[in-house]
Amino acid sequence: MEKIPILKMGKFLLVTIQVDLYDRLALTLEEDLIQMVFKTGSKGVLIDISALSIVDSFMGKIIGNIAGMSSIMDAETVVVGMQPAVAITLIELGLPLSGVHTALNVEKGMALLESRMPPSLDDANDDDVD
Amino acid sequence: METPIFEILRSKKDRVLQLWLQVQQMDTEVSNNYNTADELRAQSTEFVDILVGSLNENTVQDFSSPELEALTDYISSLTISRARQGFSPRETATYIFTLKDALLKVLSEQNSDNPQQLYQDSILVSKFIDNIGILSFETFITGREDVIFQQSEEMAELSTPVIRVWNGILAMPIIGTLDSARTQVVMENLLQGIVDTGSSIAILDISGVPAVDSLVAQHLIKTVNATRLMGAECIISGIRPEIAQTVVHLGIDLSQMITKATLESALKFAFNSLQLEVRRTQREKLN
Amino acid sequence: MLMMTMLIKESLIIQQERDLVYCRNRVKEVAAKIGMGIVNQTKLITATSEIARNMLIYGGGGTMRLEVVTKGKQEGIQLVFEDKGPGIADIQKAMQDGYTTGRSLGMGLPGAKRLVNEFVIQSAIGQGTTVKMLKWKNG
Helix, strand or coil, X not given: CCCCCEXXXXXXXXXXXXXXXCHHXXXXXXXXXXXXXXXXXXXXXXXXCCCCXXXXXXHHHHHHHHHHHHHHCCCEEEEECCCHHHHXXXXXXXXXXXXXXXXXXXXXXXXXXXXXXXXXXXXXXXXXXX | CCCCHHHHHHHCHHHHHHHHHHHHHHCCCCCCCCCCHHHHHHHHHHHHHHHHHHCCCCCCCCCCCHHHHHHHHHHHHHHHHHHHHCCCHHHHHHHXXXXXXXXXXXXXXXXXXXXXXHHHHHHHHHHHHHXXXXXXXXXXXXXXXXXXXXHHHXXXXXXXXXXXXXXXXXXXXXXXXXXXXXXXXXHHHHHHHHHHHCCCEEXXXXXXXXXXXXXXXXXXXXXXXXXHHHCCEEEEECCXXXXXXXXXXXXXXXXXXXXXXXHHHHHHHHHHHCCCCCCCCCCCCCC | CCCCCCCCEEEEEECCHHHHHHHHHHHHXXXXXXXCCHHHHHHHHXXXXXXXXXXXXXXXXXXEEEEEEEECCEEEEEEEEEXXXXXXXXXXXXXXXXXXXXXXXXXXXXXXXHHXXXXXXXXXXXXXXXXXXXXXXXX
């Protein structure tokens, strides 16, 4: 069975989707990714879709699911590298993917996640006092 | 036995041409000063040759017959070349329709003793030449449409430049009305610009947009949302007082977008979000 | 004027998920061949994906007829999706944003309609559903 590889990069998980997604593959990805978030305790998930030439409502839903599920497990999801044509199509389709963070590329996505993390584990408690 | 019409015309080709040139000379509309008489004669000779050459018992009845391809091609190119030389469609049409006069005259000379035959042949010839006229007219219109289409494409390209105003900041001034076709071009250029330059902020300046109604507002919202999907932010600037008034009066909700009155304040906002600062430098004073 | 154009006309079967990917790829190929821009290509294959998936889930699969059509100077792609499934009871409702009888987002049909230039849906209970859509090259 085909699988999309999930890489652990420091505190975050990185998924680069290189193949055309058919529905079952997307569902498997959802399942695997959530398991990985749980197992690794990652605080952020980067999904690189720069190689995807299509995101339809089903894949939009999967991306939303991943973001929603990670979020209640205290991890943020950033979708990076969406193609202009895909963005225009998604808007016309009526799927603005609200609730999902976006970034231009993996580097910027990583910086975005970094900036949303508490400074360090020890300081995390002090934040509430402020 | 009656001679078929195309046979008559084939045998009387020279007479047709002679009569046609005569009619052309009488008609000021045709013998206009664009062409020299020689040129006109050469063109007309070619026309008659091709016309008579492609007439047979099928084609005379059926104008859409593939056998007429040579003729239709010739008429199309004739129309185009005349249009380029500055002939009006009326002049070209008159040129073609005078040929009908010549043809009918030849037929009447041949069939003067058979009015029934003459009547039928005249209708056939008439219809045939009318079809040529229609084809010429269609070619003319299509040529114009091509020009209009090309121009509107060029205009769409010209009117949506993407300017990199700073490292990470793009600006796109929009001049003219924003309809859905234009919005697509704007979005495409803007998003491609964002990818190419890796910019995270895009400023869409609408000072040059005459009016913002709910449809234009919708196009703007779409553009902003598409920009966000890419991972960049889009600021709308150039909101003139009239625009602010109509937007509120129409009850359009622009609150999900970042809007600024001027390009200047949009730029300031962009600098701010990129944590940049523009300062006046301290010159070293001489004294 | 006679135009000599290589008209493409073919029929594809959609019976399983993998066929969906093949369908999208084929439509994309043909769209690129007639010179359709990347944005319109993406819109068309997204609409294709939505309708083909609907057909697979609700109609039990079916066929997609792909045809390159011309109207004057315009060139475009026409797709006809046909299934022999249970049919749609209330087309008007099915065309509303957010309406679904399954677990999807309910954006498939109305979204697909927004992505193409012409969109016609016909359905009869117990007989099946036909969706016909057309996208012009420059549309």
